[in-house]
Amino acid sequence: MTVEVRREAGFVLVGVIWFLACMALMVAAAVTWIERSRQAVEAERQLLQQSFEERSLLSRLTWMIATHRMTLGGVTTPDSPGVESGDMDGSVMSAGGEIPVDGREFCLLNGYCLTLIDRASRISLSGSQPAVLNALLLNLGVPPEDTPRMLVELARYLKNAPVGMSQRPLLSPMEVFVLPAWRPWEERLVANGWNDVATVNETALNLNTAGVRVLTDGWNLPDGSLQRLLGLRQMHPILSSADLESMLGSYATSIPGDGWSRLPSSVLLLRLRRVDGEQRYEYQLSFESNDLRLPPWQLLPRRTLPRHALSAIVPVATHATPGILAAPLVAGPWR
Known part of the structure; x- marks a missing residue:
C-alpha cells in the first residue's frame, strides 16, 4: 500500500512539474509576443511621426518655393535681397540666400536634410x-x-x-x-x-x-x-x-x-531625410498649373528611392536655416 501511494504521489509530482513547465513556456511566449507587438507598434509610430514631419517640411518648402522666385542659382529664400531694377531678365539675376537646385544636400538646424533637384538637370x-x-x-x-x-x-x-x-x-x-x-x-x-x-x-x-x-x-x-x-x-x-x-x-x-538651357524646369524634385536617416522618397512638385481652379503648385506622384540612395553631390555642412524652415517640425504627444 505504501509503495502504491508513493507511486501515485510521484505521478502527481511529475504532472505538476510538467504543468508548471508548460505554464512557464506559455508565459514566456506571451511575454515575447507582447514585446514584439510593442516593438512593431513603436516602429509604426516612429514611421508615422516621420511621415508627419516630412509632410510638414514639404508643406513649408512648397509655400516658400511658390511664393518666392526660382533663379539660376536655386530657390530664393525669404531673406534674399530684392531683384535690382534693370532691363535684364529678373529670373536670371543673382540672388543671395538661396537653396541650390543642383542636387547638393542642404542640412537644416531642425535635424532634417533636404535635396532640391531641377528636373531639367536630367537627360x-x-x-x-x-x-x-x-x-x-x-x-x-x-x-x-x-x-x-x-x-x-x-x-x-x-x-x-x-x-x-x-x-x-x-x-x-x-x-x-x-x-x-x-x-x-x-x-x-x-x-x-x-x-x-x-x-x-x-x-x-x-x-x-x-x-x-x-x-x-x-x-x-x-x-x-x-x-x-x-x-x-x-x-x-x-x-x-x-x-x-x-x-x-x-x-x-x-x-x-x-x-542646353540656362533656366530650371517648372518641376522640382525634392528629397528629405533625417540627419541620421536615409532618403525614402523623391517628391515631384510642379509649378505650371494651367487650370485656374487648381492651386499654383501640384504634387505629382512620388518615387520610392532604393535603399542607400546616394546624392548626386557630396553632402555639404549644416547651413544657417531660412526662417520658415528653422522652426521645429510637427509637435507630437510623444515628445
Missing part, C-alpha cells in the same frame, strides 16, 4: 538628340548593337501621339520599358541609376544644374572641361553661348545650341 527622353541618348545607354551598360533599335522604337512611340498633340507625353522614364527592345534591359538600366539620369518632357538640359554623371554619361564631357564647368558655374551661372565657350573652350562647339 530628357523626349527632348534630347539621339546621339545623347545613345551615349547614355552605352554608358549604362547597353551593348552598342542594341541601342539603334531601342532609339528607333522610342522615336516611333513618341510620334504615335494622341490626336491634337505633336508628340506623345511620357509619364515617367520607366514608361519606355513597355517597348520590346527596351524591356530586356530594364533591370540593368534601373540598377545603374536610370531614374537618376533620365527624365521626361523637358526641352533641354540645364547646364547650370546638371550633375557630374549626366554630363559624363550623356554628353561625354572630358574630365578637365567638366571640372572647369562645375567650378566656374558656382561663381558665375551660364547665361549665354559665350559663357559656355569660356568654360569649355573648343569643346563647346560640339554642344548643339538648342540642346
